[in-house]
Amino acid sequence: MSTPEVTYPEASEEISQQITVEALYRKLQEPDHGLFILDVRNADEFETWRIESRYPPEMVNIPYFEFFENTEHALAQLPQDPEREIVVVCAKGGASDFVAALLEEEGRSAVNLAEGMEAWGNFYVFRPVAETESYQVYQVDRPARGCLSHVLISQGKAAIIDPLRHTEKYQDFLAAQGATLALILDTHAHADHISGGPALALATGAPYYLHPYDGIHPFDMLPAKMEYEMLKEGMAFTLGDLTIQTIHVPGHTLGQVNFLASGPDGERFFFTGDNLFIESFGRPDLGGQGEAWAPIVYETIFQKVKSQIPGEAWVLPGHYASPTEANDQGLFAKRLADLWQENSALQFASREEFVEFVLSHLPIMPAEYVEIKRVNIGLTQPDEEEASTLELGKNICAVAAAAAAS
């Protein structure tokens, strides 16, 4: 039986007013932004990840086809004030464009998030932590994933700690700052996101450092298939006027290190990776050895860090679980002395109590995490689409902090 073929032309240009991720992000940083977000993706995609802010917007999830199958019902779930701006969001910006135009026809005020959650997922923001004449420290936030990395610059030389996958963001930033990349440091082999370290080393010739314990895949028991320089306890680097000291802090991984940077003005910056977070701390089970590694986390945090790192040092972590962990400047930063008091997951009397708490508050481990660790030591090479799929949604690297507070 032959069936008639019908071919339609390519879709046309945008049909509604557009807002960029940069503009949306800026609006979301204002405490009284009053934004209403309409997410028109399928319910399971919305459950996996959605736009977040330290000032959470009003939000509703109505899949786009509801707007032409059950129009009245869909419209009834939106603000009835025709002046209230509705930001419409979907995966890539196509369906939301259609819905935004439909809302405008209905007399509502709507804008489309250009390129949708794909653009939101790839959005990075650089914020100054310290800017002095002799050195600068920047925090790089990828809001969709709750991933943080840091850029240090002094005398025209730059170091990046825990660079994320979109390496061009760092290269563009350094070019704008007139700095040359001299040093690439990973605090550990990450499980939740793909490191930009090896790619940056290839592109710039700067050395890439990792602790050799993390150069072995914890499940496969296979060694790294990539070039890297080996970090070790006490190793020190000079970057212009800054000194950077390596501290081995095993527990989250066996080879995790933290870096303590000191400026000539006496300020200290403690890059804690997935050791200490503003809320909670790094889970010990992503290498499959939670029971064996949880006591090591205790020794690292309560013995080594507590006795060796000065309380005035600024803790600058590798993740956050909630955007509400940011301070008024939007920075995820806190003096270590304050962290000991305010991080609710650090209030334990004994090692036994701590270990029991950790092992009973482990979130699920996403299946992708084993594969991401393979990618990060060069055992597999995903293409762009596979890499993007591996990184979908927010990180789950912390011990459940909400439970810790209860």
Added chain:
Amino acid sequence: MTTVVADQTLDVQGLNCPMPLLKARQAIMKMEVGQVLKVLSTDRGSIKDFQGWAQSARNVELVGQGEESGPDGKKLYVHYVKRTK
């Protein structure tokens, strides 16, 4: 893979969300009740979209879905939609 026989085929290769679903909706409205439309799409997101749409719409049923290899080796996402009302 499904063995549903289609009465009409709609080729929306190269079109992105929401076009595959919108074109399918347009096409099925012109068909008879009981007839089946086969939709050929290159948009991976169309799999979940057609599932959600069929649940939401009152006059269609998704009678099959699958993946095929196109002539140029591209992966095709195939949907069989039946008009029920």
